[in-house]
Amino acid sequence: MTRTPDLTRQTLLEAAFAEIHRNGYQAASLSRILSDTGLTKGALYHHFPDKKALGLAVVEEVIRPQLAAMMFEPLRSTDRPLATMQAMLEAKAAETDPWVVALGCPLNNLMQEMSPVDEIFRLQLNQLFEDWVATVAAALTRGQQSGEVAPDLVPDDTAFFVVSALEGCIGMSKNTHSIPAYRGCLAQLGRFLETLKR
Amino acid sequence: MTRTPDLTRQTLLEAAFAEIHRNGYQAASLSRILSDTGLTKGALYHHFPDKKALGLAVVEEVIRPQLAAMMFEPLRSTDRPLATMQAMLEAKAAETDPWVVALGCPLNNLMQEMSPVDEIFRLQLNQLFEDWVATVAAALTRGQQSGEVAPDLVPDDTAFFVVSALEGCIGMSKNTHSIPAYRGCLAQLGRFLETLKR
DNA sequence: TGACACATACCGACCGGTTTGTATGATGAG
DNA sequence: CTCATCATACAAACCGGTCGGTATGTGTCA
Numbered sequence: 274m275t276r277t278p279d280l281t282r283q284t285l286l287e288a289a290f291a292e293i294h295r296n297g298y299q300a301a302s303l304s305r306i307l308s309d310t311g312l313t314k315g316a317l318y319h320h321f322p323d324k325k326a327l328g329l330a331v332v333e334e335v336i337r338p339q340l341a342a343m344m345f346e347p348l349r350s351t352d353r354p355l356a357t358m359q360a361m362l363e364a365k366a367a368e369t370d371p372w373v374v375a376l377g378c379p380l381n382n383l384m385q386e387m388s389p390v391d392e393i394f395r396l397q398l399n400q401l402f403e404d405w406v407a408t409v410a411a412a413l414t415r416g417q418q419s420g421e422v423a424p425d426l427v428p429d430d431t432a433f434f435v436v437s438a439l440e441g442c443i444g445m446s447k448n449t450h451s452i453p454a455y456r457g458c459l460a461q462l463g464r465f466l467e468t469l470k471r
Numbered sequence: 472m473t474r475t476p477d478l479t480r481q482t483l484l485e486a487a488f489a490e491i492h493r494n495g496y497q498a499a500s501l502s503r504i505l506s507d508t509g510l511t512k513g514a515l516y517h518h519f520p521d522k523k524a525l526g527l528a529v530v531e532e533v534i535r536p537q538l539a540a541m542m543f544e545p546l547r548s549t550d551r552p553l554a555t556m557q558a559m560l561e562a563k564a565a566e567t568d569p570w571v572v573a574l575g576c577p578l579n580n581l582m583q584e585m586s587p588v589d590e591i592f593r594l595q596l597n598q599l600f601e602d603w604v605a606t607v608a609a610a611l612t613r614g615q616q617s618g619e620v621a622p623d624l625v626p627d628d629t630a631f632f633v634v635s636a637l638e639g640c641i642g643m644s645k646n647t648h649s650i651p652a653y654r655g656c657l658a659q660l661g662r663f664l665e666t667l668k669r
Numbered sequence: 670t671g672a673c674a675c676a677t678a679c680c681g682a683c684c685g686g687t688t689t690g691t692a693t694g695a696t697g698a699g
Numbered sequence: 700c701t702c703a704t705c706a707t708a709c710a711a712a713c714c715g716g717t718c719g720g721t722a723t724g725t726g727t728c729a
Contacts, residue, residue, distance in 0.1 A: 276705080297584055312705080314689095316705050316706080323690075375586070376587055384642065390495075430658065437656050444639065444642065449597060457627075479678080501716090502713080514679050517677085
């Protein structure tokens, strides 16, 4: 048995992410995570002081990079945010794996579950969410300067709403288990983006 | 100690609703519900066969009536759905109790938590959600006939999106703990409703 | 009307199982 | 050798759920 602590830690993080994505944080079982990975309590509590630290590490080291790659990066430098976001919506609508639709957005899942229960979780999740909103808002502002976006709208409020509506679409579709409904909902959000032009 | 089984049952339902609203269904503790009500295991398991039945009863006998009174009834007979919904948004924006904002929508909370975990819960919650969407869609159709609503939009898709976006607004605001952000988000949804006119 | 029979409503101790977390022991790498 | 890395065994708390017992109400029949 070779000793590869970094890989062990990463294995735990990914298994924890999957477990939390399916069952939520509170119902996530450390025993299941361990049996999934073939590791033991000793390994887990060597790398993480407690369950909460593991959960927060999942947020910061798994969910944040995922979200950054998929949602932040395309918006980071564009000066045509509406076109960029339309493309992102189409990319999301192309999703065919029903599991992805059924499990929903990991960030939203955790926010809904944990924000009333644990203040530290709430703050950490909220920071990630606010970073997302700020990224959208900054892109909208650049869009106003480039002339793509209507100059009279308030970037902050609009960005908050766009992200909220997107999470809402994902959340509701997760419940219906209907990919067509999911696409229809995203299309309506696209309709809203159209109204932000010029 | 007087015997009032109906009241006992109702007491359990309301305590269970509060507990579930705060902690979710899976993390809801029967012991806490009992200590809150001053009742015991015997009373609980006399009125409900198990925890799941209690949870489903909360959905049907507490959450559904609440939602029906607040969201279904105003739309039931109106032929100006946009005006009615704008009024509903303003009513929601007038909320000042931070707890209500912090705890979010009971229906959405349960959908996000339970739909990947338990199929029976998912179906029951989805039925309530679909009833809501259908109510909105029917109102939009009447609005098209009365001339308030643009005739080219698809009521079903639009209704699904409106409800999703509303749940999204509530869900995100629950995380930020910010009533102004909540109001700003609702205002953006109102902006979207404006684009549905004639 | 009074008394017995029975059903309903509720109590609270107890159960097996699972939870997170700890304390100690083994093992391999530098 | 030494310490990081993990395994194992165990502890304490809590979970949902069961069960025997009790108190209260209610219908029935004398």
